[in-house]
Amino acid sequence: MAEEGKILDIAHVSFLDMIKIMITLSGAASAKGTLIRNAIKTAERISEVDYPTFEDYLAAIENATNPITMIEGRATHAGNFVFGLQYCPFGPSIKNYTQVFEKLPDGFADFTAEFNKPSNITDQFRVGEGAGVSPFCSVHQPMRSAFAEKITIGGKKIKITQLGCKAGSGKKGFAEKWLAESGVPKELVDKILDNHMCCYSLKIMDA
Amino acid sequence: MENNGKMKNVLIVDDEKSFLLSLLQGLDAYAADFNTLTAQNGRVAVDVLSSTKVDLVVSDLKMPEMDGFGLLAHMSKKHPNIPVIMMSAYCTPEIKARLKSLGAFTILEKPIDFQEFVDHIFAELNAVSKGYIQGITLPAFLQLVEMEKKTCTLRIGSHGRKGFLYFQEGVLIDADNGIDEHEKAALDMVCWDDPEIEIESICRRKTRNIQSPLTYILMEGYRLRDEKMKAAEAQTSIHAQAKEVGPDSVDFGTFLKEINAEEAAGSDNKEKTEAVTKEDKMATTKEILNELAKIQSVDAVCLVARDGFLLDSIARTGIDTEMIGAIASSGFGASESMGRQLGKGNMAISMIEFEKGPVMLSPVGDDAFLVIIADKDANLGMIRLKLKKHCGELAVAAAI
Numbered sequence: 001m002a003e004e005g006k007i008l009d010i011a012h013v014s015f016l017d018m019i020k021i022m023i024t025l026s027g028a029a030s031a032k033g034t035l036i037r038n039a040i041k042t043a044e045r046i047s048e049v050d051y052p053t054f055e056d057y058l059a060a061i062e063n064a065t066n067p068i069t070m071i072e073g074r075a076t077h078a079g080n081f082v083f084g085l086q087y088c089p090f091g092p093s094i095k096n097y098t099q100v101f102e103k104l105p106d107g108f109a110d111f112t113a114e115f116n117k118p119s120n121i122t123d124q125f126r127v128g129e130g131a132g133v134s135p136f137c138s139v140h141q142p143m144r145s146a147f148a149e150k151i152t153i154g155g156k157k158i159k160i161t162q163l164g165c166k167a168g169s170g171k172k173g174f175a176e177k178w179l180a181e182s183g184v185p186k187e188l189v190d191k192i193l194d195n196h197m198c199c200y201s202l203k204i205m206d207a
Numbered sequence: 208m209e210n211n212g213k214m215k216n217v218l219i220v221d222d223e224k225s226f227l228l229s230l231l232q233g234l235d236a237y238a239a240d241f242n243t244l245t246a247q248n249g250r251v252a253v254d255v256l257s258s259t260k261v262d263l264v265v266s267d268l269k270m271p272e273m274d275g276f277g278l279l280a281h282m283s284k285k286h287p288n289i290p291v292i293m294m295s296a297y298c299t300p301e302i303k304a305r306l307k308s309l310g311a312f313t314i315l316e317k318p319i320d321f322q323e324f325v326d327h328i329f330a331e332l333n334a335v336s337k338g339y340i341q342g343i344t345l346p347a348f349l350q351l352v353e354m355e356k357k358t359c360t361l362r363i364g365s366h367g368r369k370g371f372l373y374f375q376e377g378v379l380i381d382a383d384n385g386i387d388e389h390e391k392a393a394l395d396m397v398c399w400d401d402p403e404i405e406i407e408s409i410c411r412r413k414t415r416n417i418q419s420p421l422t423y424i425l426m427e428g429y430r431l432r433d434e435k436m437k438a439a440e441a442q443t444s445i446h447a448q449a450k451e452v453g454p455d456s457v458d459f460g461t462f463l464k465e466i467n468a469e470e471a472a473g474s475d476n477k478e479k480t481e482a483v484t485k486e487d488k489m490a491t492t493k494e495i496l497n498e499l500a501k502i503q504s505v506d507a508v509c510l511v512a513r514d515g516f517l518l519d520s521i522a523r524t525g526i527d528t529e530m531i532g533a534i535a536s537s538g539f540g541a542s543e544s545m546g547r548q549l550g551k552g553n554m555a556i557s558m559i560e561f562e563k564g565p566v567m568l569s570p571v572g573d574d575a576f577l578v579i580i581a582d583k584d585a586n587l588g589m590i591r592l593k594l595k596k597h598c599g600e601l602a603v604a605a606a607i
Contacts, residue, residue: 121516
């Protein structure tokens, strides 16, 4: 019986290699900007949605009609508006890639460091600042925050703040700046990340 | 366009009657802005210049009796401050860009684009109004001789000195300044200030005694002059105050000095920039951007984070600075990557020359860069100088 081969998703492989090429050709900062801009542009294309109550918002997560759920899967509400995401939405891409190439492309560590550096755009979306553990965070985290700008609860705007993230290796990253600003204890985020890959908080803004 | 209540006069010199006539017809629409005078060759133009106050000369290069070179030579002696626009059928974009980067007179390619022609007339007349008068510089004149592949002998006078430069079909083959000969004489003469030029349309030397190309002679000549000046300053222990570089103080020598200093003394420049930074750190980001935006023909100044997101900008209406920042980020990053790949060290300025003007990129601190968008009349030397002066203090002001 012939040995079973591996079928790759070429979109996954191309995306990861494209990030590497972008870093090589234009530098990590420019590549980071391009990925964040891409995330913002994607968010611009979704329709605005209002949930009458926070419970309705949570229900939309459960039935996967919440726009944020559509891009990242179901998050778990840990209480006090803090959420944990069990699976990284880029997990399948990484798995697909490492099936063949064993490790992610070179230069990804520099890129991650670049994403975690303070900047206007990461301030605007309250991401990074240590919560980035891979280049994919620079797509995922701003995209979630940008999607949140299209969502209201009871007619009030919401803001999402990234608190921490966990790499496939198990290494955790914490956004000290956003932890301090949101008042969420680091210990809680650490505990959530034991069983989740990503942790963020949601705030319903005053009208 | 009025100057002391008098209409400005533009003298157009060309031997093609039909061309002159069509220009006159077109310029009739601007009769309220300036008077148009005409001359059919350099000789007639000299007569007009001697009898009439002329604010701008637009001249063809190839004409009977006295050609454009003869007219330029005459003007270098008698009317050195009248701005000049030259017209030539042999002008490549590279030569245009080079003459422009030297701060030299404008050169337009024939056949003329009428709107471009009018735009240049207004630009030159406005420059005169603002005091940005640029007369005929010797480097620009020599570049023109090279471009037109002219055979001639130039007699150059300057502050009591005189010498000769010999060109054979645009190639500088020999020089004599009365003290030295050949390349050494040429290196000295190309830096002479306020030159009075006489031109004779034959080359009186037949043997080529200068092997270096003209561009090298010009660059090296100014480098040597700067070295001499520095040595003289050191000897007399005169610590000259750094002079504010204003629009009317930029000349070819200054421009080359900047290039040479940049290439030869990166760390020295950094120290100077830091010194400037400490002195002027009270300036705000907006004030500095304003200073850059005031440079003639600059359309937009954008301070952009390296990730491509705009930090601040001043731009004329119609320029999408957000989008420019995003696009420029790739260009800036690509320029840096190329420098790294080639082992060229840190990037100072990256320039992209478009048909309608340049775009210049320059780093600001470790996390941002400046984008300068200018139109085709921009004085590139001036922009470079201002960038060098302000990028350091901008990094401090913007806390980058």
